[in-house]
Amino acid sequence: MADIVLDKVSKKYPDGTVAVRDVDLEIADGEFVILVGPSGCGKSTILNMIAGLEDISSGDLRIDGERVNDKAPRDRDIAMVFQSYALYPNMTVRENMAFPLRLAKLDKATIDEKVNDAAKVLELTALLDRKPANLSGGQRQRVAMGRAIVRNPKAFLMDEPLSNLDAKLRVQMRTVVSRLQRRLGTTTVYVTHDQTEAMTLGDRVVIVRAGAIQQVGEPQQLYDHPANLFVAGFIGSPSMNFLHASVADGRLRTALGDLPIGSRVRGLLSDAPENLIIGIRPEHFEDAALVDEAARAKGTEFEAPVELVESMGSDKYVYFTVEGERATSAELEELAADAGASDLPTGGGANLVTRLSAESAVKEGENWRVWVNLEKIHLFDPSNGRNLTLHEGRAAGVTAE
Amino acid sequence: MKLRWGLLDAVVVVFALLPVLWIVSLSFKTTATLTDGNLIPREWTLENYRTIFQTDQFVRALVNSIGIALISTTIAVVLGTMAAYAVARLDFPGKGALVGVSLLIAMFPQVSLVSPLFDIERQLGIFDTWLGLILPYITFSLPLAIYTLSAFFKQIPWDLEKAAKMDGATQAQAFRKVIAPLAAPGVFTSAILVFIFCWNDFLFAISLTSTERSRTVPAALSFFTGASQFEDPTGAISAAAVVITIPIILFVLFFQRRIVAGLTSGAVKG
């Protein structure tokens, strides 16, 4: 077991493209860290550099305090689980799991013992003599994990290990991975593009975009206090609503009406541009009829036509269209492209997704009064995506004094 | 419906096998019944086989055929494996040129090489030697080997090699323990295809040889004379033809699936 430190690690290709730019990251011993980002953001390249499968162009990689840039994968004592599982098709499950031990020249009795132990942990004992071709997707995945844990490496690297499973199995395996990591306490770096996995699995989440780290933090911290537009839009499902806003007469002019600004934000806004983006999570809206007096004061109300209601049982997703400009920025376009949403038809005006209480009597086609919690609103600078409401790592809405 | 397909199947099988059965039948006929025009021999005999195995002409040609085909196949498959691995796995300038050159050679009119090779080989002193045939055989089977093998290599997932490295294997161990066992069926398939090619060649065999020293069976067949100078060689030729057809039939029977896969991967995807 060991800690892993990336010190200004970069990856440049001979044709000049930079896949990873100056990544600084300290992963503590026994920590479970998730690298998440849209496809092509460089997260897999970072993982491959830690593994030793790709050269590091500049910067240092230290495992257990030792610089390992020039070490071959086999000398780093790290195990990896691949998206395709990469099980050797010509070997049985037992031989697959024994392969790293045989290469390490352990004696036969030890190998058998370790393989049997790992198989027991992952409930593979009955499958040990089968070939990978005769296993289901979930079983193959467990064999891949087994091959990784069997030799007690310093760290596990996992490259989207669950993305080839169907949705239901993925949820089950998520808990298996999580429990296994807790039990073994081995430092783990896990790459995924699935933000649910990122939020549920890791001790800390690293959000990567275009080869650079956007924010590192515990899942809840990233959700509540996103450092920028990209993180705010990437984390959360359904994702945060973004609307255009401008500052006028000491108030924020938005499609939801003019919003008051508290002194804290006013101070932060002093050198901000005139045009801004506000971001509101769906759960920070509520049916105005259901908000009690005490809460009402924290927010503001507006009225808009209801386009669509999706009843989830526990609550309702209600879609509104509001008049006004849509928010635009490079980050938002990238997020939309990653979600595949850039191809979806969008009508005039801005679309709003809200999550209202199940008791709400909201009806499609009618105008409805909605309350929004101003203490939870974020303000972003469209030119660089920075979260303007964030102060010392904490966001506190636009009205905070 | 089923009957119609069955009937078509039968037509295909008969059409494909009839000429083979005919030459087999001829080879078992006695001298007296050889010219009776009957599809099935009236009298059976092994005399023709006894004759050819007693003549030096055939035995020598058979040794030449086997030796030349095996050596050419081995070398072509080794060189082809190396090149195909590079084509499938590595990125280097000149790769496109290599693929292009092999495609050109696959379409090359072999007869165009007969005149120059005839002269060059005479000057080099390798005319009418094994080497003189092995060289063109390797050349013309390399494209086949490279296409088939690179198609096979491309099917082996990259991740396996990475996984082996992560599991502590050196580059050589990764190749030996993980890639080689997976590539073996592909190598074997292309070896069969190359062997069939070398075994079948007639043009080079008849142009670049002049004596029994290196003449292969297909070339030797046309010089057959039978037991004595004046005897009709039909029976002997048929028997010799059947002998050299046996390995082909065995290949086709046992490795039908592989041959089909190899041929189509090489030609369509390649």
Add this chain to the structure above:
Amino acid sequence: MTVRVSEGKRAERRLGWLLCAPAAIVMVAVTAYPILYSVWLSLQRFDLKFPDEREFVGLSNYITVLSNEYWWTAFGVTMLITVVSVAIELVLGMGLAVVMHRTLVGRGLVRTSALIPYGIVTVVAAFSWRYAWTPGTGYLANLFSDGAPLTERASSLAIIILAEIWKTTPFMALLLLAGLALVPDDLLKAASMDGATAWQRFVKVTLPVMKPAILVALLFRTLDAFRVFDNIYVLTAGANETSSVSMLAYNNLLRGLNLGIGSTMSVLIFISVAIMAFIFVKLFGTAAPGREEGRR
């Protein structure tokens, strides 16, 4: 720091070249050099029967060959065999491919027997055909005619074409079968839902999807058929004006020992094949084999 990256890259390149070099050297040495050498030979008078009269004669060998009616007869014969046999093979091969694709009973048997003509030594098959059509000996000769079909031009050519078709239809069928397997079942189902008949489905759906496979098969077989030699050598030895260009070149070289004229024919055949290949590649467009690296 960038040096280290290009170091790994360079190692990869070096390995690539190292692995390809032996194959590339053999292929180029045995084809490129001889073909250039044969261009050189074709510009000389060079008859091995009169080695002292060797001299440089410019293009006069080409004039001799191209104004010779034997050459043009052989060229015509070659083209005839190529066009007729490839056309019939395409139809039969497509039929065979469909049979192999659709058959469930005896699939292995059909494939195995179809592979035998492909694998068998051409000369062996040619002898089988020759004896079959030899009066007295052969079952076919006695069945179909009372003359000797291999001594007349038209029937000889027909038998040569038959032998070619028998030998190579399976290869054609296998290539087409691979193309047939690429046609998605759903597409055919959708077409039949849209009201297409079996024939319409074949023409409007299957054939267009198979087009690349068909073109590859045609290319390989056309160039292969143009090289026809073994069958003619055994069946007629070129008698009765049934020589192909390959046969003619061979005869000039090994019977006539005329290296100059033989080489001239070699070069002309090479040029013909190059032209045909060029036309095919033009037709292919991006579907040309070997382009896949670029397509990805």
